[in-house]
Amino acid sequence: MRVLGLDIGSRSIDAVWLDGERIVDWAVADSGYDPGSASAVFVERDAHDVVVVTGYGRRVAKERFGCTAITEITAYGIGAAALFPEAASVLDIGGQDTKVISLGQAGRVVDFEMNDKCAAGTGKFLEVMARALGFSLEEMAAVSRGAESGIAISSMCTVFAESEVTGLVHRGEDRARIARGLHDAIAKRTLGSLKRIDAQSPLVFAGGVAKNPAMVDLITGGFAGEVLVPDESQIVGAYGAALSAARS
């Protein structure tokens, strides 16, 4: 059976095509202002028998394509455990939310936590801060890694943190140290969530933000255990969604 797994997120739409349980292709597109049409491009490739959707846009897509939908939590659990069978927990930092998941046997979710109302500490937060500092995301991560220490950022609200950063820039503070402070703040918040669900080692760090080497450094340094980062961290959810159908 050929399965298409789609993870329709707030920032990107990720697609994985499976033949049986083997990945035959994958792709990533911007969600943009019309995620429905962007998803349709993948569905219309017609290289599959079944579609499973996950992510923020799953309900709309389920109706539009008449397919199955599962939550990101379940999808990330399955995807991470398939990539790393020894995985005991998962961290997914996406465009607008963060999830921490404890895994039981065979990638089964036994506990999870996600941010409930705002986008503090997510990919969106980093994008806004990079813009305020005049960096690209890649540049911001690079200078942050080079900085010896960070300037403490007191607000985790995207709007307040942006004004705080603007204030620091106006005071002439080093942009690299500000960037480091921002990454430190997200790492601290995320490590707190992991502690609350008693996340065990090894931890799989997935989602778009796992592509950010500065965040990977800080999570790896702060987590009491091993941290595993998939090569294509962004498609773990789409992979898990597709696997859920391939295995059922």
Place this chain on the structure above:
Amino acid sequence: MSDQPVDYHPMWDELGLDLPSHDALLEAVGQLYGDAYLTQEDRPKGMDYLDFVVSEVHGLRIKELDDFRKTGGKVFGTFCLYVPEEIIRAAGGWSVGLCSGAEFAYDQVEQIMPRNTCALIKSFMGFKLAKVCPYLESADLVIGETTCDGKKKAYELLGELHNTWVMELPQMKREQDVALWKAEVRELLKKAEELTGNTVTAESLRAAIKEVNDKRCALQRIAAACTADPAPISGKDRLLATQVAFYDDVPRFTQMMNALADELEGRVASGEGVAPKGAKRVLVTGTPMALPNWKIHDIIEKAGAVVVGEEMCTGSRYYQDLVPEDGDTVDEMVDAIAEKYLGINCACFTPNKGRTDDVIRLAKAYGADGVIDLSLQFCGLYEMESHGIETAVREAGLPVLKITTDYSMEDAGQLSTRVEAFLEML
């Protein structure tokens, strides 16, 4: 149920309601009800009665209160199930639950209360300040209670605007606390006699105990039917029955709920359910859900699961215990009433192990696959108890999801994802 809809505006005007705001509220509740309730499939026929009650919740029922008061009857408004309805009815009064459960006029509320107050309190104060609760405006006396710091202080503010009287509920259940509570119930009896001008007799009190017990028994039958798989009624519908129990005419409600229970027992016998056999079953515990707060039940059931029970004030805490009906004297019966009410396991008590035991017992009795623990944000009591409930439920081998929310819909998307993920995990 006449064809010609009655225009209740003159009655609402006479009660002093703010008509444009009240119209807006009714429209919002109607929409909410349509979306949450009228979209359900395979509902029991007995729910027609509750659909009708909701459609007339500020109409016909208020007219009944109005007629009662015009013949000299007195209406007692309450916010909490610790205020014994038996005492009020024995004195010839009527007890009605007051409005809350929806975000209304918070801008006005925040002028006199901190923003970080729980939704239940902000909501009832909003209904008062915006003049949109006809139950409150029909109440000759509001009976408050000291179940939490927020309510305690809110009653002081409400007292400036409405005739309010507060019962002191102790926070422990020792001998001296029982004595205090018995004295408080006696004070309520005196107060009720004073206001109604009637004397409570052994006969009237016994009759009132029987009436209210009968109401609780009908709700117990509805709850018991939900131990079956498939469940014969949705959690939303059962929650509504408990919510309406606080407002409706007691004998009529009991009769209608017994008819509903008959129907449910028939559905169980023929294996008819609201969701397919094997649908995920959830027990909900935590802070009460005042009408029209159906948010969590709606999210859970739209995700394909069934809520099979509520360990809540709008649930088992309301109907699980009865007052003994064999008292001879008023004194004996008042003691029995006080003891029954002090047996309720609200989070305002310390210690409160009884609530944990109730949650585990109900989860097993109703065959729950998981427990959702719900706290209203800034309800320190239930938020603090959440950890103990979580630990105990896990030890009993069941998964638990903790949710802290309020009446707004801003977190509905995230909550749906969390609830769906929880159901997928069961």
